[in-house]
Amino acid sequence: xxxxxxxxxxxxxxxxxxxxxxxxxxxxxxxxxxxxxxxxxxxxxxxxxxxxxxxxxxxxxxxxxxxxxxxxxxxxxxxxxxxxxxxxxxxxxxxxxxxxxxxxxxxxxxxxxxxxxxxxxxxxxxxxxxxxxxxx
Amino acid sequence: xxxxxxxxxxxxxxxxxxxxxxxxxxxxxxxxxxxxxxxxxxxxxxxxxxxxxxxxxxxxxxxxxxxxxxxxxxxxxxxxxxxxxxxxxxxxxxxxxxxxxxxxxxxxxxxxxxxxxxx
Numbered sequence: 001x002x003x004x005x006x007x008x009x010x011x012x013x014x015x016x017x018x019x020x021x022x023x024x025x026x027x028x029x030x031x032x033x034x035x036x037x038x039x040x041x042x043x044x045x046x047x048x049x050x051x052x053x054x055x056x057x058x059x060x061x062x063x064x065x066x067x068x069x070x071x072x073x074x075x076x077x078x079x080x081x082x083x084x085x086x087x088x089x090x091x092x093x094x095x096x097x098x099x100x101x102x103x104x105x106x107x108x109x110x111x112x113x114x115x116x117x118x119x120x121x122x123x124x125x126x127x128x129x130x131x132x133x134x135x136x
Numbered sequence: 137x138x139x140x141x142x143x144x145x146x147x148x149x150x151x152x153x154x155x156x157x158x159x160x161x162x163x164x165x166x167x168x169x170x171x172x173x174x175x176x177x178x179x180x181x182x183x184x185x186x187x188x189x190x191x192x193x194x195x196x197x198x199x200x201x202x203x204x205x206x207x208x209x210x211x212x213x214x215x216x217x218x219x220x221x222x223x224x225x226x227x228x229x230x231x232x233x234x235x236x237x238x239x240x241x242x243x244x245x246x247x248x249x250x251x252x253x254x255x
Binding site for chain 1: 159163164192194196198199222223227230231
């Protein structure tokens with residue numbers, strides 16, 4: 001694949017679409033011939049960002065997530081953005097799903113540890129998560 | 137690739153085994169939660185969960201498992217995960233959830249015989 005290429009997709013901020021976003025990224029990574037380990041780790045990190053946006057950013061069904069893929073020669077960057085309520089990165093909202101004990105903190109931890117580089121910016125105008133991974 | 141999660145339940149040596157197939161994420165996790173809740177309500181304290189056919193698990197799925205493991209921790213129980221897939225094992229390791237009541241075994245025989253876990 002030639003130098004820098006970009007693709008953007010916009011989808012409803014609903015849990016149903018986390019798998020759809022993952023499938024799109026999976027198809028792209030296959031086309032880029034990314035390594036199995038790098039692919040699995042980036043898919044997991046991106047999925048956490050999408051899931052967090054679906055869970056926390058908006059009232060159910062009231063917003064969209066924008067996912068932008070930037071493909072370079074050796075790495076891929078995925079930017080996941082919402083325009084929801086945002087949170088303080090140091091102190092994520094402890095608003096777990098009622099029937100689980102899991103919360104945003106674990107999702108952030110997975111993003112930071114599975115991506116080569118993770119930048120999370122959040123404020124009253126929304127959240128932007130930038131995740132980068134070497135392709136192989 | 138499946139975007140859904142299917143669970144089949146069976147018993148081996150009187151230990152309930154849940155065979156999962158598909159993806160465990162923020163959309164599909166209620167299927168796993170309900171299956172585990174039914175077993176916990178039934179008084180089961182040792183439960184094996186076969187993840188060999190799970191292609192992905194996210195923090196929501198991890199939370200359901202950790203939550204169930206916590207519930208049986210006072211009863212000397214444990215969740216025994218069956219998984220040999222490196223990318224799934226890595227997610228558990230990175231999350232730091234494995235411990236006394238939540239263990240991963242490389243195969244069913246090891247899990248049901250409670251031999252040494254992978255992690």
